Amino acid sequence: xxxxxxxxxxxxxxxxxxxxxxxxxxxxxxxxxxxxxxxxxxxxxxxxxxxxxxxxxxxxxxxxxxxxxxxxxxxxxxxxxxxxxxxxxxxxxxxxxxxxxxxxxxxxxxxxxxxxxxxxxxxxxxxxxxxxxxxxxxxxxxxxxxxxxxxxxxxxxxxxxxxxxxxxxxxxxxxxxxxxxxxxxxxxxxxxxxxxxxxxxxxxxxxxxxxxxxxxxxxxxxxxxxxxxxxxxxxxxxxxxxxxxxxxxxxxxxxxxxxxxxxxxxxxxxxxxxxxxxxxxx
Numbered sequence: 421x422x423x424x425x426x427x428x429x430x431x432x433x434x435x436x437x438x439x440x441x442x443x444x445x446x447x448x449x450x451x452x453x454x455x456x457x458x459x460x461x462x463x464x465x466x467x468x469x470x471x472x473x474x475x476x477x478x479x480x481x482x483x484x485x486x487x488x489x490x491x492x493x494x495x496x497x498x499x500x501x502x503x504x505x506x507x508x509x510x511x512x513x514x515x516x517x518x519x520x521x522x523x524x525x526x527x528x529x530x531x532x533x534x535x536x537x538x539x540x541x542x543x544x545x546x547x548x549x550x551x552x553x554x555x556x557x558x559x560x561x562x563x564x565x566x567x568x569x570x571x572x573x574x575x576x577x578x579x580x581x582x583x584x585x586x587x588x589x590x591x592x593x594x595x596x597x598x599x600x601x602x603x604x605x606x607x608x609x610x611x612x613x614x615x616x617x618x619x620x621x622x623x624x625x626x627x628x629x630x631x632x633x634x635x636x637x638x639x640x641x642x643x644x645x646x647x648x649x650x651x652x653x654x655x656x657x658x659x660x661x662x663x664x665x666x667x668x669x670x671x672x673x674x675x676x677x678x679x680x681x682x683x684x685x686x687x688x689x690x691x692x693x694x695x696x697x698x699x700x701x702x
Contacts, residue, residue, distance in 0.1 A: 421458055422470045423449035425620070426588040428581050436572070445579065468590045470494055474501040484508065487594075487629045492517030493601040495532065499524045504531040509643075510635040516602040538640035539647065559649045564641040566633055573668030574633070575624040584617045591615045618669075625670035632672030634659070 427448015434441045446455070453459075453466040460466050464476065473479060474497055482498045484491055484507040492512040498505045511534045512518045525532045568574060592598065595613060596606030608628045613619060623629040624636055662673050 421449065421453045421456060421466050422468065422473050423452060424468050424590040424594045425449060425584065427451040428583045429454075432579070436577075445581075468593060471497065474498060474503065480504060481506065487623045488513040488631060488635050489607050489629045490596060492521055493596065493599050493606050495521050496524050496601065499528040499530055499532070502528075502530065506533045506535055508535045509537075509639045510534075510631065512601075513629075513631055513635065514602065514604075516604070520602040536640060536643045539643055559651075562645050562649055564638075564645050566638045566641055568637065573625075573670070575622050575670075576618075576668050578622045578624075580617045580621050582617075584620055586615050589615070589620055591620075594620065625668065625672060627671040630672050632670070634673065 425448040427446075427450045429446045429451045431442060431444050434443055446452075449466060449468065450460050458465050464472060467473065473482065481504040482494075484494045484498070484505060486494065488510055491507050491510065492514075495505050495507050495511070512521055521532070570577060591610060595608055595610065597609040597612075599606040607613070613626075613628060619626060624632070630636070663670060
C-alpha cells in the first residue's frame with residue numbers, strides 16, 4: 421500500500437445548491453491500509469515510497485492509481501521489477517511517455533492493462549456492443565465531447581482538508597521532480613510548484629499533473645467510441661482545448677472536443693481498439 425499523504429477518515433457536510441449533504445470521507449495511506457487489513461506500522465507494506473512495494477518479492481501485480489503525471493514512471497519501474505501492471509487511464513500523461521511504456525511492455529513479457537471504468541461495467545459496454553460494425557455497417561468518421569458544468573469549477577469541488585499539510589504530505593515525492601520519464605522530469609520542483617492544499621487535492625486542474633478533460637472524462641467517451649467503431653488506430657485525429665471563462669485558476673484545458681477518422685471502412689474484422697495518449701498544447 422502506497423500513498424504520499426497520511427490520510428483522513430471522518431464525516432463532513434457539503435453545502436451546495438441550497439442543500440446540506442453529510443458525507444463519509446476516507447482517503448490516504450493509513451485509512452487505505454486499515455481497509456485492506458494492513459498494519460500501519462509495517463513499513464514494507466504501508467509506505468509513501470512506491471519503490472518499497474516494487475522491491476517485495478511477494479507482490480506479483482501492482483495497481484497504479486495516482487495522479488496522471490506518475491503513471492508512466494511507475495509503470496516502467498513496475499515492469500522493470502517484473503510485475504504485471506493495472507494502470508488506470510490515462511496510460512500516461514504525454515505521448516512520449518506512452519511510447520516508452522509500450523516499448524518497455526513489449527520487451528518485458530508482463531501484462532499491462534489500462535483500466536477505463538466506462539468499459540469495465542455493463543452500462544459502458546452495452547452501447548458499444550449495440551453499435552458494433554457488424555450491426556451498424558460502415559463507419560468512417562466519429563465525433564465526441566464531454567461537458568460538465570459546475571458553478572464551483574471543474575474539480576474544484578474536491579475536498580480541501582486542513583490535515584493536508586507539508587508534514588502529512590510528502591510533497592517532493594508527489595511532485596516527482598527527482599524522477600525522469602521519457603527524457604523529461606516527472607513533475608515540477610517545489611520552487612516551481614510550492615505546496616498548497618488545492619494543488620495537492622485538486623491536481624486535475626494543473627497542467628504539470630494532468631491533461632484536464634482530455635485525460636479525465638473525455639477518455640471514457642473516446643474509448644467507447646473506438647470500441648463502437650471497431651478500430652485500432654485512426655487515420656486522422658482532430659482535437660482542441662483551452663481555458664475558456666476560467667475563473668478557478670486552472671492551467672489545464674477546460675474545453676476539449678475530439679474527433680477521429682478511419683483509414684477505410686470499418687467492419688467486424690477490424691482489430692480491437694487500443695488505448696492511446698494525446699498530448700495537447702495550451
